[in-house]
Amino acid sequence: MSKPVVAIVGRPNVGKSTLFNALAGDNISIVKDTPGVTRDRIYADVTWLDRTFTLIDTGGIEPDSSDIILSRMREQAQIAIDTADVIIFITDVRQGLVDSDAKVADMLRRSGKPVRLVVNKVDSHQKYMMDVYEFYNLGIGEPIPISAANRQGLGDMLDEVIKEFPDKSEEEDQDDIPKIAIVGKPNVGKSSLINKLLGEERVIVSNIAGTTRDAIDTKVTWNKKDYIFIDTAGLRRKGKVKEEIERYSVIRTVTAVERADVVVVVIDASEGVTEQDAKIAGIAHDRGKGIIVAVNKWDAIEKNDKTIYKHTEKIRQILSFMPYAQIIFISAKTGQRLPKLFENIDTVIENQTLRIQTGVLNEILSEAVALQQPPSDRGRRLKIFYMTQVAVKPPTFVIFVNDKELMHFSYVRYLENKIRDAFGFSGTSLKFIIRERGEKE
Known part of the structure; x- marks a missing residue:
C-alpha cells in the first residue's frame, strides 16, 4: 500500500528543518552502506497512531533577498502541490504575518490540496495566543500553534494532518x-x-x-x-x-x-x-x-x-x-x-507478493543453521527459534531469537541468501525483523 505524502512549506528561518527533525526523529532514511544515497535529509517515514506517511522537506537553499524569497517559496509550494497529499504550511508567531506568507497562502488555497496552517515558536500559549489568531487572516483555516523546538503541540497538528489521508479502504481499492x-x-x-x-x-x-x-x-x-x-x-x-x-x-x-x-x-x-x-x-x-x-x-x-x-x-x-x-x-x-x-x-x-508457509521456512532455517553455526559472543551463542513471514510488498520475515544483540548483520544476510536460493525472490528486496522470544508479535 502506498503511503500518503506530507510536505512542509514555509519561509526561511520559521523552523521547517526543526519541525522535520522533530517529526522524523532518528529514523532517517539514509542507508549506511548504500553508496550515493542523499545525505541531506529530504524525506523520512513518520508514524502517528496507526498511519505511516512520507514526510518531505521542500526547503533547500535559503535565498538572501525578499523578492527571491517569495519566488523560492512559490517554487517550494508548487513542489508540494505537485507531489503531496497534505501540505503543512509553517509560519512564525514572532515574525508575525508577512506579505510573502499571504501570497503563498493564496497559491495553496487555489490548489485545492488540503493545507494545515501551523504557527511555530509558540512556547507559551498565554503569551502568544492573541498573535496566533492573526493568522486566521490567511484564509486557509484554523492556525495550529506549535513549538517545534520544544516539541509542543505536535500531536494536535498530526491529528489534523492524518484526518486528510484517504480512507484505508479507498486506498486498498486501487491496489x-x-x-x-x-x-x-x-x-x-x-x-x-x-x-x-x-x-x-x-x-x-x-x-x-x-x-x-x-x-x-x-x-x-x-x-x-x-x-x-x-x-x-x-x-x-x-x-x-x-x-x-x-x-x-x-x-x-x-x-x-x-x-x-x-x-x-x-x-x-x-x-x-x-x-x-x-x-x-x-x-x-x-x-x-x-x-x-x-x-x-x-x-x-x-x-x-x-x-x-x-x-x-x-x-x-x-x-x-x-x-x-x-x-x-x-x-x-x-x-x-x-x-x-x-x-x-x-x-x-x-x-x-509471494508468501511462504512457516513450515517450509523453518526447514530452510534449520538446514542453514546446521550448515553454518550462528555467531556467538563472549561464550553466549545466538539461538534461532523460528521464522515466520508477516507481510508482502516487500516480503517481510520475523526471526525469533534468544538475544537480538547476537544477531549479526552478516548472519541475516546469510539467511537471506539461503531463502533466495530456495525461492528466488528475484527483483524484490526482503525485510527481516529480529525479535527476542517473549516479545509480542
Missing part, C-alpha cells in the same frame, strides 16, 4: 492494478520508453484524469493485463541551481516510487551506470520496492560476445547494495526487448 514507476536521471530515455510502450499496437492506453501535472499516470493493457505507468519525466526547470534541480528530482522520485509496486530504473547504456543512478536506485531499494534496471539505448552500443557480461558486471558492482535487482537491456527507440520488460514486471510482482 489491484500494478503500478510501475519509470525513474532515472534526465535524458536517459524515460519518456521515449513510455512513448514506445504506448505506441505498441498491442497496448491499449488511457490517460487517468486528476493526476498531478508532472507525474503522468497512464493505464496500459498488455496481453489482457492492466498496468499503471507513473512517468516522472515531465518536468524541466530552466536556469535553476544544480542543487535545487537535484533536490527537486529526488522529491519527485521519492513520491513516484512511494506510489509504485515496481520501479524501473532507466540508465543510459552509452554512459554506463553513474553515481546519480545509484542514488535513484537507492531510493527504491530504501522503500522496499520491486526493482528492474533497464539499460536503454542498447542499440547504439558496439557489441561483441562479452559486452552484456561486462555491462552487467559493472552495474552489479556499483549497485552492489541490491544484488536482487533484475537487469534488462532494451532500446526504447527500436522497441528491442520491450515484451521482455513486461515479463520481468510480472515476475517481480509475483515475487513481491
Whole structure:
C-alpha cells in the first residue's frame, strides 16, 4: 500500500528543518552502506497512531533577498502541490504575518490540496495566543500553534494532518492494478520508453484524469493485463541551481516510487551506470520496492560476445547494495526487448507478493543453521527459534531469537541468501525483523 505524502512549506528561518527533525526523529532514511544515497535529509517515514506517511522537506537553499524569497517559496509550494497529499504550511508567531506568507497562502488555497496552517515558536500559549489568531487572516483555516523546538503541540497538528489521508479502504481499492514507476536521471530515455510502450499496437492506453501535472499516470493493457505507468519525466526547470534541480528530482522520485509496486530504473547504456543512478536506485531499494534496471539505448552500443557480461558486471558492482535487482537491456527507440520488460514486471510482482508457509521456512532455517553455526559472543551463542513471514510488498520475515544483540548483520544476510536460493525472490528486496522470544508479535 502506498503511503500518503506530507510536505512542509514555509519561509526561511520559521523552523521547517526543526519541525522535520522533530517529526522524523532518528529514523532517517539514509542507508549506511548504500553508496550515493542523499545525505541531506529530504524525506523520512513518520508514524502517528496507526498511519505511516512520507514526510518531505521542500526547503533547500535559503535565498538572501525578499523578492527571491517569495519566488523560492512559490517554487517550494508548487513542489508540494505537485507531489503531496497534505501540505503543512509553517509560519512564525514572532515574525508575525508577512506579505510573502499571504501570497503563498493564496497559491495553496487555489490548489485545492488540503493545507494545515501551523504557527511555530509558540512556547507559551498565554503569551502568544492573541498573535496566533492573526493568522486566521490567511484564509486557509484554523492556525495550529506549535513549538517545534520544544516539541509542543505536535500531536494536535498530526491529528489534523492524518484526518486528510484517504480512507484505508479507498486506498486498498486501487491496489489491484500494478503500478510501475519509470525513474532515472534526465535524458536517459524515460519518456521515449513510455512513448514506445504506448505506441505498441498491442497496448491499449488511457490517460487517468486528476493526476498531478508532472507525474503522468497512464493505464496500459498488455496481453489482457492492466498496468499503471507513473512517468516522472515531465518536468524541466530552466536556469535553476544544480542543487535545487537535484533536490527537486529526488522529491519527485521519492513520491513516484512511494506510489509504485515496481520501479524501473532507466540508465543510459552509452554512459554506463553513474553515481546519480545509484542514488535513484537507492531510493527504491530504501522503500522496499520491486526493482528492474533497464539499460536503454542498447542499440547504439558496439557489441561483441562479452559486452552484456561486462555491462552487467559493472552495474552489479556499483549497485552492489541490491544484488536482487533484475537487469534488462532494451532500446526504447527500436522497441528491442520491450515484451521482455513486461515479463520481468510480472515476475517481480509475483515475487513481491509471494508468501511462504512457516513450515517450509523453518526447514530452510534449520538446514542453514546446521550448515553454518550462528555467531556467538563472549561464550553466549545466538539461538534461532523460528521464522515466520508477516507481510508482502516487500516480503517481510520475523526471526525469533534468544538475544537480538547476537544477531549479526552478516548472519541475516546469510539467511537471506539461503531463502533466495530456495525461492528466488528475484527483483524484490526482503525485510527481516529480529525479535527476542517473549516479545509480542
